[in-house]
Amino acid sequence: MRILVFGAGSLGTLVGGLLASVHDVTLVARDPHAARVSSAGLDIVGAESTHVSPTATTAETGHDADLALVTVKSFDTARAADALADCDVDAVLSLQNGLTEATLASRLDAPALAGTATYGARLVEPGRVECTGVGRVVLGALDGGPDPLAERVGKAFRDAGVNALVATDMPRRRWEKLAVNAGINAVTALSRVENGALRSSDANDLAHRAARETARVARLERVSLSNRVAREAVDRVVEKTAANRSSMLQDVAAEKRTEVDAINGAVVDIAAEHGFEVPTNRTLAALLRAWERGAGLR
Ligand SMILES: NC(=O)C1=CN([C@@H]2O[C@H](COP(=O)(O)OP(=O)(O)OC[C@H]3O[C@@H](n4cnc5c(N)ncnc54)[C@H](O)[C@@H]3O)[C@@H](O)[C@H]2O)C=CC1
Numbered sequence: 452m453r454i455l456v457f458g459a460g461s462l463g464t465l466v467g468g469l470l471a472s473v474h475d476v477t478l479v480a481r482d483p484h485a486a487r488v489s490s491a492g493l494d495i496v497g498a499e500s501t502h503v504s505p506t507a508t509t510a511e512t513g514h515d516a517d518l519a520l521v522t523v524k525s526f527d528t529a530r531a532a533d534a535l536a537d538c539d540v541d542a543v544l545s546l547q548n549g550l551t552e553a554t555l556a557s558r559l560d561a562p563a564l565a566g567t568a569t570y571g572a573r574l575v576e577p578g579r580v581e582c583t584g585v586g587r588v589v590l591g592a593l594d595g596g597p598d599p600l601a602e603r604v605g606k607a608f609r610d611a612g613v614n615a616l617v618a619t620d621m622p623r624r625r626w627e628k629l630a631v632n633a634g635i636n637a638v639t640a641l642s643r644v645e646n647g648a649l650r651s652s653d654a655n656d657l658a659h660r661a662a663r664e665t666a667r668v669a670r671l672e673r674v675s676l677s678n679r680v681a682r683e684a685v686d687r688v689v690e691k692t693a694a695n696r697s698s699m700l701q702d703v704a705a706e707k708r709t710e711v712d713a714i715n716g717a718v719v720d721i722a723a724e725h726g727f728e729v730p731t732n733r734t735l736a737a738l739l740r741a742w743e744r745g746a747g748l749r
């Protein structure tokens with residue numbers, strides 16, 4: 452399969468690098484990473500370990516591929532979609548956090564698949580990515596149900612040794628992940644604590660409120676996600692990742708723009724389309740956006 456990875460930073464470089472053991476992979480990245488991979492190949496270290504030589508380029512347009520993986524941060528999705536619209540790609544799969552598929556689907560002719568990734572990835576230096584945890588890629592039709600394209604893509608991932616599952620209930624899975632991110636990421640980022648700190652009563656209550664609101668909005672979107680399932684998903688992830696710092700906390704600590712717009716912000720926006728108010732997500736989004744503005748990031 453000819454696979455284009457648009458936005459090869461941490462996650463895209465790891466997944467694209469693993470896929471490159473079997474497939475014809477092109478990483479669209481920024482220099483000096485693109486130049487380093489072109490000249491010396493890519494080292495994958497940590498929980499996965501290999502050396503591969505995918506094509507790497509800074510050119511955003513003019514590519515021809517069977518599949519485009521989108522792995523830019525969510526706030527760069529519109530630009531990625533516009534660039535991909537100038538490529539010949541037969542299908543698009545986002546592995547990003549937050550709700551980004553609608554942006555891709557509205558700007559591209561190619562069918563968009565939904566995906567989630569729980570692999571941990573860190574770009575250590577140009578040409579070197581660390582797999583900080585072997586997770587799983589789950590993918591499937593955006594609206595759910597069986598999908599031959601998703602089956603082909605899932606097989607291509609597994610052929611390259613990527614732990615991939617094809618699911619027929621992606622709408623529920625995406626909203627459950629959104630509930631987890633809405634609950635954990637913003638609260639840990641604002642209070643500067645690792646995920647395990649959310650076990651304590653007041654922070655735990657705040658994360659649960661954000662997740663419950665997200666589940667309520669999912670149901671308004673006709674996605675079956677109960678408050679209890681959303682709350683339990685938060686608790687499960689808090690336990691499993693207790694020592695981790697969420698991606699949003701890492702962004703705040705590094706003074707980088709966060710993905711709040713595609714997480715809590717998306718919950719607020721979609722709720723508003725239904726005339727519904729989500730005060731916890733609204734407050735969390737407002738505080739993070741205020742911090743980003745103050746830091747000159749938006
Ligand atoms: N890093 C991880 O372990 C995981 C990340 N995710 C999600 O995956 C997405 C990507 O996350 P990371 O890889 O951590 O972010 P990252 O910031 O390391 O990678 C994104 C890359 O896209 C590049 N990029 C953006 N626009 C570009 C353009 N126009 N042309 C070329 N390159 C461009 C950036 O330079 C950057 O290197 C996020 O939505 C994140 O939440 C999900 C699961 C795990």
Ligand SMILES: CC(C)(CO)C(=O)C(=O)O
Nearest residue numbers: 635688692696697698699
């Ligand atoms: C699951 C969780 C909350 C783990 O920290 C995550 O996805 C993130 O940090 O972005």
